[in-house]
Amino acid sequence: MDIQACETVVAGGGIGGLAAALALSRQGAAVRLIEQASAFAEVGAGIQIGPNVTRILRAWGLETDLRRVAAFPQVLLARDARSGRELGRLPLGERAERLYGAPYACIHRADLHQLLLQAVQAQGVPLLLNQRLTDVDVCETGVALRTEQGLALQAALLVGADGLWSHSRAALGLHEPPRFSGHLAYRGLVPLQTPQPQAPVTVWMGERLHVVHYPVQAGHALNVVAIVHGQMPADLQDWDHTAHTAHLFQALGPIGRPLRQTLEAVPQWRLWALNDRTPLTAAAQMGRGPVALLGDAAHPMRPYLAQGAGMAIEDAQALAQCGAGPGAVAEWVERYAALRWQRNAQVQARAIRNGRIFHAQGPIRWGRNLAMGVLGARVMDVPWLYAGMQ
Numbered sequence: 001m002d003i004q005a006c007e008t009v010v011a012g013g014g015i016g017g018l019a020a021a022l023a024l025s026r027q028g029a030a031v032r033l034i035e036q037a038s039a040f041a042e043v044g045a046g047i048q049i050g051p052n053v054t055r056i057l058r059a060w061g062l063e064t065d066l067r068r069v070a071a072f073p074q075v076l077l078a079r080d081a082r083s084g085r086e087l088g089r090l091p092l093g094e095r096a097e098r099l100y101g102a103p104y105a106c107i108h109r110a111d112l113h114q115l116l117l118q119a120v121q122a123q124g125v126p127l128l129l130n131q132r133l134t135d136v137d138v139c140e141t142g143v144a145l146r147t148e149q150g151l152a153l154q155a156a157l158l159v160g161a162d163g164l165w166s167h168s169r170a171a172l173g174l175h176e177p178p179r180f181s182g183h184l185a186y187r188g189l190v191p192l193q194t195p196q197p198q199a200p201v202t203v204w205m206g207e208r209l210h211v212v213h214y215p216v217q218a219g220h221a222l223n224v225v226a227i228v229h230g231q232m233p234a235d236l237q238d239w240d241h242t243a244h245t246a247h248l249f250q251a252l253g254p255i256g257r258p259l260r261q262t263l264e265a266v267p268q269w270r271l272w273a274l275n276d277r278t279p280l281t282a283a284a285q286m287g288r289g290p291v292a293l294l295g296d297a298a299h300p301m302r303p304y305l306a307q308g309a310g311m312a313i314e315d316a317q318a319l320a321q322c323g324a325g326p327g328a329v330a331e332w333v334e335r336y337a338a339l340r341w342q343r344n345a346q347v348q349a350r351a352i353r354n355g356r357i358f359h360a361q362g363p364i365r366w367g368r369n370l371a372m373g374v375l376g377a378r379v380m381d382v383p384w385l386y387a388g389m390q
């Protein structure tokens with residue numbers, strides 16, 4: 001298969017879909033992207049991107065833009081949510097560059113999305129907005145696609161990057177809905193009067209809760225995420241109210257003053273119910289024939305390893321690299337799925353485990369604190385992850 005002759009449709013224009021469109025078009029593939037929204041507008045808050053991800057953005061020529069909009073924390077601090085005591089620290093900054101050859105960055109989702117969008121537009125990829133994929137039929141020449149708005153497309157390859165509630169998954173016979181994790185994420189941004197582009201990533205750990213904050217927008221704002229256990233709110237679609245700050249403090253229970261002050265500085269909270277899927281168990285769950293899944297469509301995960309978008313970007317790079325090999329589209333997809341599924345499964349599983357460790361109670365909490373204090377960076381670093389795909 002000549003990747004350049006392969007007409008590819010990417011379904012979904014989130015971080016994963018744009019990354020796929022960019023990686024494939026840079027390789028010379030003829031790509032079209034369809035997105036259900038009528039405009040590209042990322043909601044959400046900050047995300048962390050480890051060296052495994054910034055290395056790829058660098059390879060795509062995006063480092064200068066990344067340096068302009070991201071923040072680059074020098075250290076990750078773990079602290080006790082109640083006492084405020086430091087539990088452990090992992091140097092990031094120069095250490096990440098030295099060990100992993102790329103920086104550890106924190107960025108607002110909208111900034112990363114914009115950066116990818118501009119790069120995709122510069123590649124001349126047609127972006128078809130207001131097109132919601134509804135039908136995928138696998139046929140002799142690839143896939144026949146149809147959108148709710150009546151657009152019909154033929155393609156040799158469909159890249160399903162349509163997120164948590166992916167429609168593309170059905171083409172692989174995957175019909176199970178995602179599951180609610182039992183965890184809720186409250187997210188907010190605190191504007192900073194004095195920019196702090198190198199402020200730490202701080203993880204406050206408490207019983208059945210944790211809070212993470214880090215700088216974004218080149219240090220002009222602090223992104224704050226508080227995770228608590230709870231029920232899926234019935235009014236989630238409408239949930240965007242300052243008044244619900246009281247719910248958060250109630251769910252957190254007793255917390256120390258330094259953490260309380262940071263949380264009280266958040267002018268407005270937004271709420272996310274966290275859903276995921278069980279870790280992948282087979283390559284066929286990532287792609288088969290003319291259909292490849294990518295990002296949350298394939299492997300939505302809890303955000304406790306800060307790698308959901310990161311894995312979508314790694315998927316995109318792997319998909320483009322696999323396309324450079326010999327054989328038909330189906331062989332390309334097979335190589336991609338084989339290369340990616342175990343790493344994604346490992347990250348999904350580690351994210352679940354991290355949640356248990358962050359929220360630990362009793363003896364497990366005691367053991368965690370001891371290990372962090374004694375071993376520090378050795379238990380907090382994740383070399384197999386940050387070193388990138390092998």
Ligand SMILES: Cc1cc2nc3c(=O)[nH]c(=O)nc-3n(C[C@H](O)[C@H](O)[C@H](O)COP(=O)(O)OP(=O)(O)OC[C@H]3O[C@@H](n4cnc5c(N)ncnc54)[C@H](O)[C@@H]3O)c2cc1C
Nearest residue numbers: 012014015016036047048133163295296306307308309310
């Ligand atoms: C609280 C929280 C914190 C997080 N922190 C981090 C972090 O620190 N680091 C990190 O790497 N990740 C983090 N993540 C995860 C990350 O945000 C996601 O994994 C990532 O954004 C997934 O990108 P995606 O492109 O696969 O899916 P999405 O962003 O969901 O994009 C899917 C796109 O497809 C479109 N679409 C859907 N259905 C259709 C259809 N039928 N037809 C056409 N278009 C369609 C949607 O409109 C959307 O634009 C976090 C997530 C949460 C909730």
